[in-house]
Amino acid sequence: MATQERPYRLVVLGASGFTGQFVAQEVAREQVVREQNPRLPWAVAGRSREKLQRVLDRAALKLGRPTLPSEVGIIICDITNPASLDEMAKQAAVVLNCVGPYRFYGEPVIKACIENGTSCIDICGEPQFLELMYWKYHEKAAEKGVYIIGSSGFDSIPADLGVIYTKNKMNGTLTAVESFLTIHSGPEGLCIHDGTWKSAVYGFGDQSNLKKLRNESNLKPVPIVGPKLKRRWPISYCRELNSYSIPFLGADVSVVRRTQRYLHENLEQSPVSAAMTLLNDTSDLPNTGGVFTPGAAFCRTKLIDRLNQRGIEFSVISSSEV
Numbered sequence: 565m566a567t568q569e570r571p572y573r574l575v576v577l578g579a580s581g582f583t584g585q586f587v588a589q590e591v592a593r594e595q596v597v598r599e600q601n602p603r604l605p606w607a608v609a610g611r612s613r614e615k616l617q618r619v620l621d622r623a624a625l626k627l628g629r630p631t632l633p634s635e636v637g638i639i640i641c642d643i644t645n646p647a648s649l650d651e652m653a654k655q656a657a658v659v660l661n662c663v664g665p666y667r668f669y670g671e672p673v674i675k676a677c678i679e680n681g682t683s684c685i686d687i688c689g690e691p692q693f694l695e696l697m698y699w700k701y702h703e704k705a706a707e708k709g710v711y712i713i714g715s716s717g718f719d720s721i722p723a724d725l726g727v728i729y730t731k732n733k734m735n736g737t738l739t740a741v742e743s744f745l746t747i748h749s750g751p752e753g754l755c756i757h758d759g760t761w762k763s764a765v766y767g768f769g770d771q772s773n774l775k776k777l778r779n780e781s782n783l784k785p786v787p788i789v790g791p792k793l794k795r796r797w798p799i800s801y802c803r804e805l806n807s808y809s810i811p812f813l814g815a816d817v818s819v820v821r822r823t824q825r826y827l828h829e830n831l832e833q834s835p836v837s838a839a840m841t842l843l844n845d846t847s848d849l850p851n852t853g854g855v856f857t858p859g860a861a862f863c864r865t866k867l868i869d870r871l872n873q874r875g876i877e878f879s880v881i882s883s884s885e886v
Contacts, residue, residue: 572607572637574839575656577663577673579608580615583687583717584662586832589623591660592632594836607637609652609659643669649676660839661686666693666714674701674712683710683842683853687717687835694857702855711842712855713862721834724859725868729878837870838862 576591578584588608595604608616616638624632639655641648643663653659653676661673666688674697677684688694694714705712714720723743731738838858842849845865850856858867868878 570657571655572605573657573843574604574606575609575637575639575652575659576606577609577641577652577659577661579662580610580612580619581662583832584608584610585619585622587660587662587687587835588619589626590832590836591839592620592623592627592629592636594840596627596629605637607639607655609639609641611640611642613638613640643672646672646676649673650680653677653680653682656682658683658685658839658842660684660835662835664688664690666690671697671700677712678705678708678710681708681710683712685713685716685835685839685842687719688714689717689719691715694855698855706852706854709853711849711853711861713838713842713858714855716835716838716858717832718834720858721838721871724857725862725871725878728859728863729868733880833871833874833876837867837874837876841865841867841870 574591576584576588579588591604591606608619610616617633620633620636620638624630637655639652641652643649649672659673659677659682661670661684663669663673664687666686667690670686670688670693673686674684676682678701697712697714701712726743727738727741730741841862845862845867848865849861872878
């Protein structure tokens with residue numbers, strides 16, 4: 565990716581959206597923790613300058629960095645305006661696209677990135693979209709030498725890298741993998757958010773500590789629409805208290821070995837770590853550009869190490885402990 569002359573190494577598109585605001589905050593945090601590479605020219609992009617400015621202001625307050633808003637660029641663009649997408653893509657080495665649903669809004673971004681020699685990462689959870697983009701754009705991306713890597717959020721980073729991690733930790737030949745998701749109870753029982761759809765799915769588990777948690781947090785409930793539950797607590801509260809684990813059970817040709825990976829709920833860290841990997845581990849990426857899944861793109865990179873350093877833990881548990 566010969567894009568050193570571009571003003572920004574990374575642009576977060578859709579930074580004022582539900583998930584985009586957290587992704588932008590993690591990029592800002594990345595500047596703080598990466599002491600060996602503190603300089604990361606980046607920008608946020610979207611339709612409203614005011615909303616983007618508020619995202620940066622909130623991130624500055626959260627991270628205790630009052631100068632942050634003046635350090636980050638703001639690019640105004642619209643999915644429905646191809647010229648604005650071209651202008652955004654020309655300024656970036658990598659675009660991290662948080663604008664979904666991707667089957668409606670994802671293709672114009674990928675097209676603009678490829679035409680302007682810019683790599684792109686998204687957090688899509690829509691396999692049909694990823695497959696369609698492969699068939700339509702893989703060869704074009706390869707010709708341009710850019711990497712289009714879909715589903716780099718919760719939906720595929722755990723699955724793809726979990727299988728790779730299991731394979732690498734086994735002495736034999738991996739012939740089968742079984743995995744399942746366990747959600748650990750938050751303040752409203754089981755709580756998962758889907759930022760792409762700007763919605764939340766709530767289960768109701770053990771709520772014995774709910775009153776205590778509410779009192780300690782001093783949070784105010786907000787109304788929602790629903791036949792049974794009329795009010796809920798802010799989604800950011802669920803995000804902070806929730807976590808999940810995904811066991812991967814791998815079998816080789818001679819013996820069953822069990823591996824397990826624990827991940828805290830830090831969904832926005834996956835695409836940010838993926839973007840940092842794309843920017844910094846270029847020699848370990850596939851030899852040519854194209855459209856890839858996370859596993860195909862990052863299997864030889866240090867992405868697992870980066871995630872481990874950011875609180876998303878990959879670990880092996882012996883069969884006696886499972």
